[in-house]
Amino acid sequence: MAVFEAARSSAGHYTAEELLKKSRALDRSVSRATVYRALPLLIECNVVREVDVGRDHKYYLTETGSTPFRAQLICGHCDTILEVDAPFMEWYGKAVAAKHGMKPISQKLQVTALCPKCQK
Ligand SMILES: [Zn+2]
Known part of the structure; x- marks a missing residue:
């Protein structure tokens, strides 16, 4: 829930590490593994979109309703x-x-x- 809340309150693009930091601010028990397990679920539920810009890490963006292409x-x-x-x-x-x-x-x-x- 902390990862979900952290994603929901994030504006703009963020990395998994930034989401981890924000999630830990809400719940200190959130581990890195929790974030990496939660991200695919949040993507599948259209809460978060993965943005791959060809770097060694991916960015994520929280969806804000029905967005056009x-x-x-x-x-x-x-x-x-x-x-x-x-x-x-x-x-x-x-x-x-x-x-x-x-x-x-x-x-x-x-x-x-x-x-x-x-x-x-
Ligand atoms: Zn620049």
Whole structure:
């Protein structure tokens, strides 16, 4: 429950370690294993979304209701991640899949860029 509450009260992207720290602030008995066991369940229940930006660790984002297709804009220097609405991508994925008689299961769009701070 502490992991769930910590995830629910988290805004923006966070790592499993950051979630562990926040969960422990709510309940000191939460172990690292508890967090790593809870994360797949939270993902399966659509409470949390996994965001893999190709680093050695994954990021997580707490879902806030029904969200349209999101794309990630990732700063290649400081790992700042922006979630942007990309309804055209959802349409494009469905259209391309349908053209080949396929039904999309998942799709993602990630753009690696440099944030304004890192451009300086
Ligand atoms: Zn940056």
